[in-house]
Amino acid sequence: MSRVSPVWLVLIGIxxxxxxxxxxxxxxxxxxxxxxxxxxxxTSSLIFCLLARPRxxxxxxxxxxxxxxxxxxxxxxxxxxxxxxxxxxxxxAVTLEFVGPLCLAVSGSRRWVDLVWVVLAAAGVAMLGLQxxxxxxxxxxxxxxxxxxxxxxxxxxxxxxxRWEGLEGxxxxxxxxxxxxxxxxxxLYSHQLGNGRVLGLGAMVGLLSxxxxxxxxxxxxxxxxxxxxxxxxxxxxxxxxxxxxVVLHExxxxxxxxxxxxxxxxxxxxxxTAEKEEASQT
Numbered sequence: 001m002s003r004v005s006p007v008w009l010v011l012i013g014i015x016x017x018x019x020x021x022x023x024x025x026x027x028x029x030x031x032x033x034x035x036x037x038x039x040x041x042x043t044s045s046l047i048f049c050l051l052a053r054p055r056x057x058x059x060x061x062x063x064x065x066x067x068x069x070x071x072x073x074x075x076x077x078x079x080x081x082x083x084x085x086x087x088x089x090x091x092x093a094v095t096l097e098f099v100g101p102l103c104l105a106v107s108g109s110r111r112w113v114d115l116v117w118v119v120l121a122a123a124g125v126a127m128l129g130l131q132x133x134x135x136x137x138x139x140x141x142x143x144x145x146x147x148x149x150x151x152x153x154x155x156x157x158x159x160x161x162x163r164w165e166g167l168e169g170x171x172x173x174x175x176x177x178x179x180x181x182x183x184x185x186x187x188l189y190s191h192q193l194g195n196g197r198v199l200g201l202g203a204m205v206g207l208l209s210x211x212x213x214x215x216x217x218x219x220x221x222x223x224x225x226x227x228x229x230x231x232x233x234x235x236x237x238x239x240x241x242x243x244x245x246v247v248l249h250e251x252x253x254x255x256x257x258x259x260x261x262x263x264x265x266x267x268x269x270x271x272x273t274a275e276k277e278e279a280s281q282t
Contacts, residue, residue, distance in 0.1 A: 006220035010232045013213035013220075018090070018240045020208025022247030023201065025085045031198050033082035034181065035189040036205065039198075041078065041178035043206025044214075048171035055168065063163045070156040070169065071176025077149035079181065080142045087139030089250040091241025092128060095260045096140060098237055098267060099125060100147025101154060105230075105270045113273050117266040124262030127255050170214060234267035 004012075024036045031039075084093040102121050106114040128135065160169035185193075192198060221229060237260045244250035252260070 006222075006224040007228075007232065009216040009220040010224070010229060011235075013216035014233065014236055014239050015243075016216070017209045017213040018094070018236065018243040019247065020205050021082075021085060021090055021240065022243040023208065024082065024205045025090065025244075025248060027198065027201055028086050030195075031192050031202070032189050033086045034079065035185055035192050036202060037075075037078045037082045038178065038181045038185040038189075039193075039202025040206040040209055041075065041174055041181065043203045044210035045171065045174040045178045047206075047211050048167055048174050048214075052167035052171040054164070054171050056172075066156065066159050066163055067169055067172045068176055070153070070160045071173035072180065073149050073152040073156055074173050075177030075180045077146050077153050078177065080149060081146035084139045084142035084146060087136045088143070089134060089241070089252060089256075090244035090248070091237060091250065091252055091260060092135065092256055093139065093143040093146075094240035095237040095263050096125065096128070096143035097147040097150060098234075098263055099144065100149070100151040102263070102267050102270060103147075104151040104154060105267075111273065114270060117270040117273070120269070121263050121266035124259040124266070127259035127262065167218070174210070230271040231268050234264050234271070237264055 020040075024033075024040070027036060081093060081097055084097070099121055102117070106118055128140075157169075160173065163169065164172065217229075241250075241252055241257070241260060245252075
């Protein structure tokens with residue numbers, strides 16, 4: 001993997017996570033979104049723990065509080081976006097979810113140009129409201145909740161990385177997220193987990209949506225500037241729409257595509273502006 005271009009690694013991760021979402025949504029009905037998220041988290045937890053073999057002894061209280069918060073945000077992010085996928089098109093859900101990291105990127109900024117990116121993103125969200133079509137309030141709400149959880153995930157990911165080496169923090173956080181969903185999953189959906197096909201496809205979703213993208217991103221970030229990484233990640237809504245079209249035949253309306261373009265452009269613009277400011281300060 002180290003011989004592959006970091007740009008290609010990020011793109012592989014983006015396509016993997018979004019097409020994994022398409023496979024997961026294809027199973028909604030026989031399998032609830034909650035049960036599918038649980039299968040995804042259990043799969044990724046097992047694989048990450050085998051790879052990282054996290055050291056648990058000698059950890060401070062701050063280490064545990066950080067990774068518990070990280071795991072909670074990870075679980076909430078995955079659970080809420082899958083609830084959204086069950087009700088609205090994947091491309092629209094990912095577009096709305098992306099507002100969270102974008103707001104985080106420009107929060108606290110005093111640059112006037114960042115106001116432009118916020119207004120552009122807000123215009124995109126408003127455009128989705130002008131042509132609701134196949135949208136529901138619940139689906140939109142879950143997507144925005146996933147965006148808040150994503151922003152928290154980003155903040156806690158940095159703190160976790162400083163306290164836990166390599167994949168250790170992600171492995172423990174994945175276990176935390178899986179454990180949080182276990183009581184509800186076993187109490188309400190245990191009857192859905194006895195099917196071998198469901199378990200196999202759930203494991204595949206875990207590989208596509210967690211193990212492959214997280215691993216690719218980890219390797220890519222060692223050889224890529226964060227600003228370039230953020231710009232590439234801005235392609236996620238578009239790839240989500242493509243996955244929805246190819247896997248689920250979810251056709252977006254012209255205004256929805258335009259709204260997606262606004263959010264993607266705002267994300268790229270905010271990243272480029274931040275990069276230029278950092279360069280001017282060095």
